[in-house]
Amino acid sequence: MNGPDAALRAAVRDAVAGFDARSRREIASRERFLAELDRLVDPFDRDAGAVHVTGSGIVAGPRGTVLHMHRSLHLWLQPGGHLEPGEPPWEAAWRETAEETGLPVRHPPGGPRLVHLDAHPAKTHYHLDLRYLLLCDDAEPAPAAGESQEVRWFGLAEATSMADAGLVDGLARLAQLDLH
Numbered sequence: 518m519n520g521p522d523a524a525l526r527a528a529v530r531d532a533v534a535g536f537d538a539r540s541r542r543e544i545a546s547r548e549r550f551l552a553e554l555d556r557l558v559d560p561f562d563r564d565a566g567a568v569h570v571t572g573s574g575i576v577a578g579p580r581g582t583v584l585h586m587h588r589s590l591h592l593w594l595q596p597g598g599h600l601e602p603g604e605p606p607w608e609a610a611w612r613e614t615a616e617e618t619g620l621p622v623r624h625p626p627g628g629p630r631l632v633h634l635d636a637h638p639a640k641t642h643y644h645l646d647l648r649y650l651l652l653c654d655d656a657e658p659a660p661a662a663g664e665s666q667e668v669r670w671f672g673l674a675e676a677t678s679m680a681d682a683g684l685v686d687g688l689a690r691l692a693q694l695d696l697h
Contacts, residue, residue, distance in 0.1 A: 525561065525605055529570065529647070530554050532631050540686045542635070549636040550645050560645065561606075563599045567642040572609030573597025574651040575632055575687050576622060577696050582676050582688065583618055583658060586667035589640075593679045595648060595687070596668075607631075610649040618668050619659030622651040632694070633687030648687050650694070 530551065538547040559565040573595045576583040584593040596617035600609040607629035614622050624630070633648035658668040671679065677688045 522559070522561070526554060529560075529606065532647075533634060536631060536634055538634075542683070543633075543686055546634050546636040546645075550634060553636075553645055561600050561604075562602070563642070569599070569642065569645065570606055571597060571599055571644045571646045572606035572613065573646050573648045574610040574614035574622060575648050575684075575691055576614060576618070576620065576651050576653050577691055577694070578653040578670070579655045580670035581672040582691060583620065583653070583668060583670055584676055584680060585617055585658075585660070585665045588665045590681075592681045593671075593676075594681055595684055597646065597648070606647040607649050610647070611651060614651055616661055617664050619661060619664075620653045620656050622653045625650055625652055632690050633684075635683045635687070637683050646683075650691075652696070 533547055533550045536547055538544040553568050554560055557566060557568060560570050563569045574597060575595050585596055587594045596614040597610055598613040600606060611622060630650045631647060632650045635646045637644055660666055660668050673688055673692045677685055680688060
C-alpha cells in the first residue's frame with residue numbers, strides 16, 4: 518500500500534506498537550490492534566468491514582473529565598466515533614468530542630497524544646478505538662441537537678465508578694498525567 522493511507526497506517530501502527538500497555542485489557546487490545554492493522558485492507562473505513570479504527574477523546578479540564586450517556590448503549594462513555602473518509606483518528610477524536618459535547622476542546626501543546634486504546638465489540642461490528650487526550654477550559658457542555666443531551670463533567674473518582682469497564686484504564690492514566 519502506498520500514498521497517504523500507507524503513511525496513516527504506519528503512523529497509527531507505530532503509535533499503537535509504542536503504546537505502554539499496562540493492564541491485561543490494554544495488552545490484549547494492543548495485540549488485536551496490531552494484528553488487525555496488518556490484516557485489514559482499509560482499517561479506517563467503517564464500510565470496508567466489520568472491524569475498523571475509531572477515534573475518541575478523553576477530556577481533561579479543571580473539573581475533571583467529560584462523559585456522555587451513549588444514546589443506544591445507555592452507558593457513560595468518552596465522546597468519540599467513526600472516522601470520516603481520509604480523516605486521521607486524532608482528528609476524528611477532536612471532531613466527535615466537539616460535536617458530542619459542544620465543548621471547545623483542543624489537543625495538548627505538541628500535538629495529539631494517544632493516552633489509551635481499547636478493542637471491543639460494538640453491536641454488529643468491532644471497534645479499534647484510539648483515545649486521545651483533549652484539553653478544555655472550564656466550560657459547560659452544550660451538545661448539538663441530535664446528540665445525547667446527557668453530557669457532564671465528572672471528578673475522576675466518580676467518572677471511574679460510572680464509566681464502562683473499557684474506559685477505566687484510560688481514566689486511571691488521566692489521573693496520572695501532569696496537565697500543568
